[in-house]
Amino acid sequence: MTSEFVDLRQWTAPETKRPENNQPPTFDARGANWSDLDIGEHDLSGALLCRCDLRGSDLSRCNLNGADLRLAIYDSGTRVPENFSIQASGAVGPGAKLNGAFLNNADLRGVDLRRSILMGAYLSGADLSGAILDETSLAGADLRNAKLRGAMCRGTRFGTSQLDMADFRGANLENAALEGVESIKGTDFSLCTGLDHQLENLLSRDAMELDHWNPFTRSTARKSLESLKNEKMA
Structure with a gap:
């Protein structure tokens, strides 16, 4: 040998x-x-x-x-x-075909992923801060504990993705499809834009999701969504 x-x-x-x-x-x-x-x-x-x-x-x-x-x-x-x-x-880039890809904890800050297919992708803990996810398909993706601060998510299709503890602070969610997401437990939407027509739908979700404390952002999904609602009414 x-x-x-x-x-x-x-x-x-x-x-x-x-x-x-x-x-x-x-x-x-x-x-x-x-x-x-x-x-x-x-x-x-x-x-x-x-x-x-x-x-x-x-x-x-x-x-x-x-x-x-x-x-x-x-x-x-x-x-x-x-x-x-x-x-x-x-x-990883625009139009990438990454169905079911293992991207857990990946550093994807500022990456251009517009019109990519990430259905069922494993993105838990990934850092997508400032990434461009416009018109990207994320149905069934695992985005638990993912960071999407300041990400561009215009027209992004989240489908049945898991968003537990995800950090969306400052993200642009204009025309994003969030109606069918599996969970927003501890998700922080503070300072997001483009969520106007979806606020009531998200705030109608189960209290177990809305009131779960996110120790990293020190907020809850309910608190972050209500801050957007109050800002809209101001």
């Missing part, structure tokens, strides 16, 4: 790797920041690029066959080869 040893004198942290340092057999650039970078023409087939920041980067001349892009972040400025679907690669 043989074992492989890592020579620490020759070791380079994956997050510091650049495409020009590509070394066979498997290129490891997990967590690297390649944002706004012209990657050029490189063979990245089978490369480990999970959690890589690819926002604004140009990979259009690269071979990405078999590359691991799970949790890599892209945006509308990211360029990939014509025959490569970054939306179906496990990466």
